[in-house]
Amino acid sequence: MLKYILLGFLNYQPMTGYELKSIIDNSTMHFWHAYHSQIYTMLRKLEDDGLLVSEVDDEADKLNRRTYTITAAGQHELQAWLATSMANVAPVKExxxxxxxxxxxxxxxxxxxxxxxxxxxxxxxxxxxxxxxxxxxxxxxxxxxxxxxxxxxxxxxxxxxxxxxxxxxxxxxxxxxxxxx
Amino acid sequence: MLKYILLGFLNYQPMTGYELKSIIDNSTMHFWHAYHSQIYTMLRKLEDDGLLVSEVDDEADKLNRRTYTITAAGQHELQAWLATSMANVAPVKExxxxxxxxxxxxxxxxxxxxxxxxxxxxxxxxxxxxxxxxxxxxxxxxxxxxxxxxxxxxxxxxxxxxxxxxxxxxxxxxxxxxxxx
DNA sequence: CATGCCATGTAAGGGGTTACATGATTTT
DNA sequence: AAAATCATGTAACCCCTTACATGGCATG
The missing domain is CATH 1.10.287 (Helix Hairpins)
Incomplete structure (x- = not known):
């Protein structure tokens, strides 16, 4: 699920992992949350899978900020997922x-x-x-x-x-x- | 969490894994669910930890039904858990x-x-x-x-x-x- | 004798949680 | 100068999910 949240946000504009963490904390926290450790790991995996590309601008900043951009394959995968139907209600865990x-x-x-x-x-x-x-x-x-x-x-x-x-x-x-x- | 659900039910009476699965499906499904693979694995673990004991009545039945009984240590662990306070609201995942x-x-x-x-x-x-x-x-x-x-x-x-x-x-x-x- | 239910397990893979680890920049 | 925030990662552990696997019992 985190996969599609990351693709979903990056479909609006390129961002760093830190920005994605902050946006998730401020906008999806009432229905989904994730730890930064999970986000960075998943971003690498999505890049390996060709759904994202990333770059670090070494010249302009020393913070090693890695900016991720969604690829055409990533956009396709996001839309394909949105088009699938949920078979069951999500189980509650309280x-x-x-x-x-x-x-x-x-x-x-x-x-x-x-x-x-x-x-x-x-x-x-x-x-x-x-x-x-x-x-x-x-x-x-x-x-x-x-x-x-x-x-x-x-x-x-x-x-x-x-x-x-x-x-x-x-x-x-x-x-x-x-x-x- | 499954740990305490199993201890909680076994605190009423001894039961098999199959019965626990059935009771969870029929009574806690609106706030917690578990697969049978998870239940059998957890029961073994709780027995290893001394919170449960089990026995198979080979004489009376060939179904290899293993009946679990809560131990004093298990009852203590259950009560100790119930006495702890939840620090945060459980995050929703929808x-x-x-x-x-x-x-x-x-x-x-x-x-x-x-x-x-x-x-x-x-x-x-x-x-x-x-x-x-x-x-x-x-x-x-x-x-x-x-x-x-x-x-x-x-x-x-x-x-x-x-x-x-x-x-x-x-x-x-x-x-x-x-x-x- | 076939179907459905009873009954218990293992294994692989994925995802979530906590802790460890480091270092730069900004604000007070 | 200290504290807060920015920024990114790894590792261990646990839990969840899906699939594989086996076999007995009861009913029609």
Missing amino acids: ELLVRVFFSAQRANADILDELRHQRRLHQNQLNEYRALAPDHLQDRYDSATQRDALFWSSTLKFGIAYEEMYLAWLDQLITTLESQA | ELLVRVFFSAQRANADILDELRHQRRLHQNQLNEYRALAPDHLQDRYDSATQRDALFWSSTLKFGIAYEEMYLAWLDQLITTLESQA
Whole structure:
């Protein structure tokens, strides 16, 4: 998946691994994230596969910044992937639900501590998403269109709806446990 | 995480790998899933670590069914894990959002095909969750209490809320794209 | 006697996580 | 001068996914 995220961003304009890391942290974090170690490794692999080319401008800068550019083969692979259909829904993996599922033997006070802690974290997450201007990404790309902004803001809406759902669920469980005090 | 799911279920009663696979498929699938290859491997590892013990009853059955039982060390490790706090929210990984994010160059008709396809899948998922009786798990465990049922049904509520949220988000995006026809 | 389900495993490859490692530039 | 940020990489380990592989039991 990271493969297509990198191809997707580089399809707008050439970038370094560091810039890609920063953009992923600031724009896809509500549905996909990656470590820098993973990004640099994958960029090398995509270059080996002929989907990207890279160059370091030794003259102009000593930081060894390697700028990656998507190739025609890379663009083709990206479009081919986008055209394929997802056979199944992506499975959810939620650690907190594992903990809740096996919580029957724990004291309500301890469970409530953890739930309230999680509630704060998710409230923070929601606040961060809401603080993002709808066009916070558009400013970074010359080639971004109104249509890009439509899809980007749609994924952000998902992130907001997810956190709102999560908070409502937490509140429901917290209220239930409190009423047993 | 699978480690604690296996310990968690075996904390109710001894079981075989096959039974654990079946129970995971029928009860935690909305927040965690695992392949049988992973389950058998992990059970062996947990036995090596002294958290489980297993035996095959050669006399009574030829199916080589290996029944795992949690040890005191395993119970301790499970409780210790439940007592730790999650430092961060679990990151979401949603392939469909990756696709939507990079969809600007695709035709609306193609995107709508995929979104409607996903809508059907998520509607099916929601219907399945709603069809589960609130006590569908309780019947399987002698030692399950009312309190177990409370937490189990709470995680199921999460699954239902998640799918409802997902459908509402899909409908919103579908409507937006349709209005551009 | 064929199909479907019960039952358990191994192996290869891919992807994700954490830690280690280094060094330049910019800001305070 | 110190601290923060920019910038790139490697290595070990673990987990997940897919495929391969085998064989017993039950039902029609």
